[in-house]
Amino acid sequence: MLQIKQLHAGVEDKPILKGIDLTVRSGEVHAIMGPNGSGKSTLANVLAGRDGYDITSGQVLFDGEELLELDPEERAHQGLFMAFQYPVEIPGVSNSYFLRAAVNAKRQARGESEMDALEFMTFIKEKIKLLHLEGDLLTRSVNEGFSGGEKKRNEIFQMAVLEPRLCVLDETDSGLDIDALKTVADGVNALRSPERGFLVITHYQRLLNYIVPDFVHILMDGRIVKSGGKELAHELEAKGYGWIEEELAAGARG
Amino acid sequence: MSVSLEAPAVGLDSLTQIASALPPTPLRAAGLEAFRRSGIPTTRHEEWKYTSLRELAETSFVAASATDVAQLDLDAWLIADGPRIVLVDGQIAPEWCRLGIPGLDVRFGDRLTPTDRERIGSVAAIDATPFSALNAACHAEAVMIELARGAVIEPAIEILHVTIAGAEAVAAFPRLFILAHSEAEATIVETYATIGEGVTFTCAVTEGTVAANAHVEHVKVQRESEQALHIALTEIRQEGDSSLNTFSVTYGGKLTRNDLNIFLNGSNLHCRMDGVVVQNGGQVCDNHTRLDHAFPHCDSFEVYKHVLDDQAMAVFNGKIFVHLDAQKTDAKQTNQAILLSPSATMNSKPQLEIFADDVKCTHGATVGQLRSDALFYLRSRGIDETQARAILVYAFAAEVLEKIECEPVRNELERLLYEKLQA
Incomplete structure (x- = not known):
């Protein structure tokens, strides 16, 4: 579903991603772990289409189509969703208005009829139940005055409503206490399905106790330096990132 | 060679002629004298620095006086299904009014009492601005709107000001006094609108008092045409333990100047002065607000937001005076603008003068995309x-x-x- 080939990207002549290769198939959960500054968030933002990054070379295919040539909204229409590390507060726009606009934009782009207010409420109430959320979430302005946990829950809620096929979670665990972390992970697990792929970007192994990945990749200095199964995350937790650095250095000498 | 910057006299002359044609009263005489003294201000006048009245000064106006008022179609301008006061060309149109609601008395013409006549001009001084003077000189009749003690009027008292445009440039001078007695509660919405094509000039004065424990919401809506010049003064005196929320909403008009002055004449008052300005094309909107905190323990909140596109220009000038006795004042002023085009302009000037030492006063201004x-x-x-x-x-x-x-x-x-x- 997602193929990243030799992706190089940076900001203002400063290279950050230095040749990423990664393939995510339907139904798979891939975790990308790495220390601060390794390029994790850059990868997420480049995939979602945020301005300000220069793609210097490489290719990203989403269902065989060139992802990097699409506008952010077109990527969303194709089924890509990024849960933000820092969800944005938008005073004056209610969550329900925002979500209905988003759902209808996607339906319109796919040549489907728009949902009217009543259809939408029925649809959205099911999602609220699925994720065990509070009903007043809908009437509140998007993320305005939300706690860190509420903001992240709202990201997962949007994900549930938009029904993407590929979900990119950018450090969704940052700033969460253990209860909020569990709630968010439960939400993600409820959305796992054979048709849906996940790219879970995180600094800590902690989140992966709750969202158990099929593959773990270690990102360092803009490259994936090691890939493995979920046991790789445990090894990292026990030994830290230093161990990988040493192993790489040894490999280079040896 | 010297270049004369003096404004031409044609506008001034036509406006003073409108005043001279009316039967003399002490109010009109005082207004005319004050207007003759001030004239039409130019941009050299500090209070008119950004807003040029050149078009006003160069246009010859006649007094607006509609015929066939009953034939008008006003549906597009009306909002709420409740008491209604309609003024056409600055004069009350009884056939369009919906009155007779308990707790609300509306007086005009012969029904104005001697006390009413004393009140008119007592809150908004005749010479408060050049245009409050002009309104005093030229208004055809004042309308007194009285809310009885404890009256709760729903959903809103709607006041519609319509000016009928035509081949000649017309001027209208509506003048209102809102008298809210203690414990009265109401929303008062004043809409300004134009019917037809042509240059119009609306020069309005609304003054009022909000008595103890009264709760009044005042909404002024500018929906006039893009050929309309509009200069309005709203001045309100608020007494102890009352609350007043004002909203000034400007969508229409070619040139709109609002002066809004509120005097907090007691303690434990809440006052809100909010505004929304959305202008495009060559529209100009200039809001000057003045808030006087004269007594201790009062809160005021002021938020003005502007959305400006094309070559639109807006001014926000917000004065807050905290007098020596107004300890424990909590005043917060914010004005923000979003410019949707590189040629739109926002001029913003917060002006806080604080003479008391135990107060909380903040102001902030942002202009951006x-x-x-x-x-x-x-x-x-x-x-x-x-x-x-x-x-x-x-x-x-x-x-x-x-x-x-x-x-x-x-x-x-x-x-x-x-x-x-x-x-």
Whole structure:
């Protein structure tokens, strides 16, 4: 579903991603772990289409189509969703208005009829139940005055409503206490399905106790330096990132 | 060679002629004298620095006086199904009014009492501005709106000011006095509108008092045509333990100047002065507000938001005076603008003068474009850039309208905001 080939990207002549290769198939959960500054968030933002990054070379295919040539909204229409590390507060726009606009934009782009207010409420109430959320979430302005946990829950809620096929979670665990972390992970697990792929970007192994990945990749200095199964995350937790650095250095000498 | 910057006399002459044609009263005489002294201000006048009245000075006006008032179609301007006061060309149109509501007395013409006549001009001084003087000189009749003690009037007292445009440039001078007695509660919405094509000049004065424990919401809506010149003074004196929320909403007009002065004449008062300005094309809107905190323990909140497109220009000048005795004042002023075009202009001037030492006063002004992080957030959810911008601009302005308590008025202003932003 997602193929990243030799992706190089940076900001203002400063290279950050230095040749990423990664393939995510339907139904798979891939975790990308790495220390601060390794390029994790850059990868997420480049995939979602945020301005300000220069793609210097490489290719990203989403269902065989060139992802990097699409506008952010077109990527969303194709089924890509990024849960933000820092969800944005938008005073004056209610969550329900925002979500209905988003759902209808996607339906319109796919040549489907728009949902009217009543259809939408029925649809959205099911999602609220699925994720065990509070009903007043809908009437509140998007993320305005939300706690860190509420903001992240709202990201997962949007994900549930938009029904993407590929979900990119950018450090969704940052700033969460253990209860909020569990709630968010439960939400993600409820959305796992054979048709849906996940790219879970995180600094800590902690989140992966709750969202158990099929593959773990270690990102360092803009490259994936090691890939493995979920046991790789445990090894990292026990030994830290230093161990990988040493192993790489040894490999280079040896 | 010297270049004369003096304004031509044609506008001034035509306006003084309108005044001279009316039967003399002490108010009109005093108004005319004050207006002759001040004349039409130019941009050299500090209070008119950014807003040029050249067109006003160069146009010859006649007094607006509609015929066939009963034939007008006013539905497009009316909002709420409640008491209604309609003024056409600055004069009350009894056939359009809906009165006789308990607790609300509306007096004009012969029904004005001697006390009413004393009140008119007692809150808004005749020479408060050159145009309050002009209104005093030229107004055809004042309307007294009295809310009885304890009266609760729903959904809103609606006042519609219509000016009928035509081949000749017309001027109208509506003048109101709102007298809210203690414990009265009401929303008062004043809409200004134009029918027809042509240059119009509305020079309005609304003054009023809000007595102890009264709760008044005042909404002024500028929906006049894009050939309309509009200069209005609203001046209100608020007594102890009352609350007053004012909203000034400007969508229409070619040139709109609002002076809003509120004097907090007691303790434990709450006062809100909010504004929404949405202008495009060559529209100009200039809001001058003045708030006087004269007694201790009063709160005031002021938020003005502007959305300016094309070559639109707006001015916000917000004065807050905290007098020596006004300890424990809590005053907060904010004004914000979003410029949608590189040729739109915002001139912003907060002006706080604080003479008491135990007060909380803050002010902030921002001028900018839409937040790029919010824009990206919406786009990443599938909303295209055009719609994302529209949502953010709407939300920016609607955040002020959301505070209007009267639901039909709020809904209508939100609908009109949406319509204006589509333009």
